[in-house]
Amino acid sequence: xxxxxxxxxxxxxxxxxxxxxxxxxxxxxxxxxxxxxxxxxxxxxxxxxxxxxxxxxxxxxxxxxxxxxxxxxxxxxxxxxxxxxxxxxxxxxxxxxxxxxxxxxxxxxxxxxxxxxxxxxxxxxxxxxxxxxxxxxxxxxxxxxxxxxxxxxxxxxxxxxxxxxxxxxxxxxxxxxxxxxxxxxxxxxxxxxxxxxxxxxxxxxxxxxxxxxxxxxxxxxxxxxxxxxxxxxxxxxxxxxxxxxxxxxxxxxxxxxxxxxxxxxxxxxxxxxxxxxxxxxxxxxxxxxxxxxxxxxxxxxxxxxxxxxxxxxxxxxxxxxxxxxxxxxxxxxxxxxxxxxxxxxxxxxxxxxxxxxxxxxxxxxxxxxxxxxxxxxxxxxxxxxxxxxxxxxxxxxxxxxxxxxxxxxxxxxxxxxxxxxxxxxxxxxxxxxxxxxxxxxxxxxxxxxxxxxx
Amino acid sequence: xxxxxxxxxxxxxxxxxxxxxxxxxxxxxxxxxxxxxxxxxxxxxxxxxxxxxxxxxxxxxxxxxxxxxxxxxxxxxxxxxxxxxxxxxxxxxxxxxxxxxxxxxxxxxxxxxxxxxxxxxxxxxxxxxxxxxxx
Numbered sequence: 122x123x124x125x126x127x128x129x130x131x132x133x134x135x136x137x138x139x140x141x142x143x144x145x146x147x148x149x150x151x152x153x154x155x156x157x158x159x160x161x162x163x164x165x166x167x168x169x170x171x172x173x174x175x176x177x178x179x180x181x182x183x184x185x186x187x188x189x190x191x192x193x194x195x196x197x198x199x200x201x202x203x204x205x206x207x208x209x210x211x212x213x214x215x216x217x218x219x220x221x222x223x224x225x226x227x228x229x230x231x232x233x234x235x236x237x238x239x240x241x242x243x244x245x246x247x248x249x250x251x252x253x254x255x256x257x258x259x260x261x262x263x264x265x266x267x268x269x270x271x272x273x274x275x276x277x278x279x280x281x282x283x284x285x286x287x288x289x290x291x292x293x294x295x296x297x298x299x300x301x302x303x304x305x306x307x308x309x310x311x312x313x314x315x316x317x318x319x320x321x322x323x324x325x326x327x328x329x330x331x332x333x334x335x336x337x338x339x340x341x342x343x344x345x346x347x348x349x350x351x352x353x354x355x356x357x358x359x360x361x362x363x364x365x366x367x368x369x370x371x372x373x374x375x376x377x378x379x380x381x382x383x384x385x386x387x388x389x390x391x392x393x394x395x396x397x398x399x400x401x402x403x404x405x406x407x408x409x410x411x412x413x414x415x416x417x418x419x420x421x422x423x424x425x426x427x428x429x430x431x432x433x434x435x436x437x438x439x440x441x442x443x444x445x446x447x448x449x450x451x452x453x454x455x456x457x458x459x460x461x462x463x464x465x466x467x468x469x470x471x472x473x474x475x476x477x478x479x480x481x482x483x484x485x486x487x488x489x490x491x492x493x494x495x496x497x498x499x500x501x502x503x504x505x506x507x508x509x510x511x512x513x514x515x516x517x518x519x520x521x522x523x524x525x526x527x528x529x530x531x532x533x534x535x536x537x538x539x540x541x542x543x544x545x546x547x548x549x550x551x552x553x554x555x556x557x558x559x560x561x562x563x564x565x566x567x568x569x570x571x572x573x574x575x
Numbered sequence: 576x577x578x579x580x581x582x583x584x585x586x587x588x589x590x591x592x593x594x595x596x597x598x599x600x601x602x603x604x605x606x607x608x609x610x611x612x613x614x615x616x617x618x619x620x621x622x623x624x625x626x627x628x629x630x631x632x633x634x635x636x637x638x639x640x641x642x643x644x645x646x647x648x649x650x651x652x653x654x655x656x657x658x659x660x661x662x663x664x665x666x667x668x669x670x671x672x673x674x675x676x677x678x679x680x681x682x683x684x685x686x687x688x689x690x691x692x693x694x695x696x697x698x699x700x701x702x703x704x705x706x707x708x709x710x
Contacts, residue, residue, distance in 0.1 A: 290587075290610060290611055290612045327589075329590060511593075512589050512590055512593055513589070514587055514589040514592075514610060514611045514612070516610060520593070520596070520608075523597065563597065563601065564594055564597055564598045564601070564694070564695070565695075567594060567597070568594065571590060
């Protein structure tokens with residue numbers, strides 16, 4: 122038995138898991154309908170931006186009726202996992218699930234997949250016969266991912282950086298790299314049985330003034346760590362920045378750089394997809410303005426020819442949306458995308474050149490780190506501030522990078538901290554910023570820029 | 576002048592925490608930011624370790640009161656009477672009445688209490704308060 126398989130058997134030998142049958146799961150994946158694989162859907166819908174909402178409820182019945190509501194309008198179904206499960210606290214999840222069932226109120230903010238088990242969940246997934254995407258935020262997702270794939274959920278979101286730096290204060294970053302390395306290997310192994318399992322990185326990060334060069338570098342780091350282990354289908358992603366031009370530029374540089382760096386580590390046979398998140402920052406409390414913001418997001422997804430868009434709803438400012446709100450939002454996005462077919466692309470060479478150079482400069486520093494493996498190089502780069510995420514709560518984050526918006530709403534680097542940007546790149550960023558003389562103006566500007574869509 | 580700051584309790588409002596950090600720095604303070612999810616004991620440890628003149632605790636989710644009741648005991652125990660204790664943010668769940676909240680937190684041992692007050696305004700008051708101290 123391989124070391125990996127031995128680890129997997131230990132992981133599924135959990136008191137909350139009822140007899141995990143690896144041989145049966147393998148048979149199921151081998152014979153699974155291709156319609157369940159998003160990697161297959163990407164191949165067969167090359168010219169369409171696939172639409173995926175967000176959503177997850179505690180009980181099987183509510184999850185089932187959410188999928189029933191979604192089925193006619195969505196291309197990809199979401200499976201958002203509750204926060205107890207994300208922290209591997211399956212006991213609390215079990216208790217809250219039981220209470221939710223008894224009282225018919227939602228006492229969990231997502232679907233507790235471990236407690237429902239893969240046999241039950243698989244019945245729902247195969248019934249709808251549409252790809253399902255696992256959305257969670259789990260630092261140690263080794264058991265969750267086994268359960269998801271066994272259920273027929275063939276897209277796994279997350280990664281060792283994007284599920285740690287925005288979400289956790291002190292989960293050890295090095296452990297996260299190793300746990301996710303295990304997840305990549307499981308995904309890679311299952312990918313040989315049928316269509317590939319798709320991995321997706323979480324590009325929005327803190328969704329608060331993250332400059333595109335940081336988003337792109339982190340997306341590509343997670344992609345490389347995944348491809349290194351044998352994953353054959355990967356989605357890089359980013360969220361609406363608040364500047365149309367910056368979104369267009371980001372999408373181009375991200376696509377180009379992802380392919381370039383995949384080649385650099387010798388991977389040429391993997392499919393790389395682009396995913397666009399509608400605005401992830403604070404939403405207006407006016408539902409009509411929200412609709413407008415969502416329309417702009419759909420339009421930009423069309424312009425950047427995203428392979429998938431993940432949607433928001435007009436209820437965003439008011440809490441968890443109802444399934445009706447959610448289905449309505451998807452239907453509107455489908456309408457907008459359809460109306461925009463054949464939209465031309467725009468080019469801003471100066472911006473593209475500068476962003477590409479910034480990404481290359483940061484990668485040069487990462488690759489030059491003296492560690493012997495890529496994950497250690499990336500780990501060291503986070504530790505020493507070469508990678509710095511604005512507004513990350515994590516103690517490892519350097520927190521010296523400060524960004525503000527310029528007059529066209531582009532996110533610019535005001536203080537570069539330890540980012541290894543050349544004078545040329547940094548001067549370009551600085552040349553766009555105009556703050557005046559008031560010493561309070563940076564903070565006031567940041568407060569204004571965070572609430573830019575309110 | 577050294578300041579220890581952070582968000583108390585199970586509160587993850589990182590944006591406000593970073594803004595306080597940046598603002599204090601731009602006013603010339605030397606900032607030791609413990610970040611979000613910080614317990615009262617950790618704040619006291621940091622004040623002793625850094626020999627800070629100011630402890631600025633923030634709380635956004637309204638749970639501050641439960642965490643700060645033991646402040647007087649800790650102040651006595653570690654002889655911290657020369658340290659200026661400041662708390663600010665949303666100091667109650669819901670709207671809250673400032674005329675009741677401020678005296679309550681002063682009784683807990685805070686020198687300056689800012690309930691739902693603009694960040695710059697609060698820091699101006701802190702600056703004035705600290706002018707009497709030798710740096």
